[in-house]
Amino acid sequence: MEIAQLFEAVEKVAASLRFPLDGEDAVRMITWSAADTIPSIDHASISLTTKTGEIQTLAPTDAIAARADELQYELHQGPCLDAAIEEPIVQVNDLRDDPRWPVFGPKAADLGLRAQVAFQFRADPNVRGALNLYANQPRSIGQDDRLLGLMFANLTAVALGWTRHATSPAIALDPREEIGRAVGIVMDRYQVDPERAFAFLVQVSQSENIKLREVAAKLVADTAPEPN
Structure with missing residues (x-):
């Protein structure tokens, strides 16, 4: 894609930032974008708890993600439950043999899932949720994947009107990374916050079908200063 074409797409997406997304559409965009954008991730979903202790899945990208969530609810164990209820971030590198979840892990592996990371967000002390990201390959979720996952988790919290419990992805992202610099460029150019700037980049990626x-x-590259 040429720079001129990219910025034409950018301007088109920028206009949409003035209008809030419907909550259901927003979380669906987040899970699908996470699975499509994060290199190691193949499936995604969102788990929500309630004050009564119930838990449900929102916007699964496919039947595998939905079933993996259901297994964790049925067995009362798994990364998404630990993240939604207790830990800010829970990662497992190989579901087949992780001793923390001796029943869920092998059952998830039977579905073709081998790695998982879940990020907590919450509305109050009793109502929490988690963004669940699943990978088909063991030991495939690296630091860059986690940083991108943190940003999608923050977008999920924003879309639901909640707050992230873990470190802000705007702070966690290494500013030397190109995505971090691009977020800063969009923030400056369109006067938006980090979460909307990242959502903006995701929308451009989706609408133009480029990574x-x-x-x-x-x-x-386009905003880099000209060499002397």
């Missing part, structure tokens, strides 16, 4: 990293790289 998020490519969108970021082109924005960074």
Whole structure:
């Protein structure tokens, strides 16, 4: 994609930032974008708890994600439950043999899932949720994947009107990374906060069918100062 075409798409997406997304559409966009954008991730979903202790799944990308969530609810064990109820971030590198979830892990592996990371967000002390990201390959979720996952978790919290419990992804993202620089460029150009700037980049990536990293790289390259 040429720079001129990219910025035409950018301007088109920028206009949409003035209008809030419907909550259901927003969380669906988040889970699908997470699975499509984060290199190691193949499936995604959102788990929500209530004050009565019930838990449900929102916007699963497919039947595998939905079933993996259901297994955790049925067995009362698993990364999404630990994240939704207790821990800010829970990661497992190989579901088949992780001793923390001796029943869920092998059952998840039978579905074809081998790694998982879940990020907590919450509305109050009793109402919490988690963004669940699943990978088909063991030991495939790296630091860059976690940073992107944190941003999608923050977007989920914003879309639901909640707050993230863990470190802000705007702080966690290494500013030397191209996506981090691209977020800063969008924030400055369109006067939006980090979460909406990242959502903006995701929308451009989706609408133009190009990788998020490519969108970021082109924005960074276009705004780099001319050599003397």
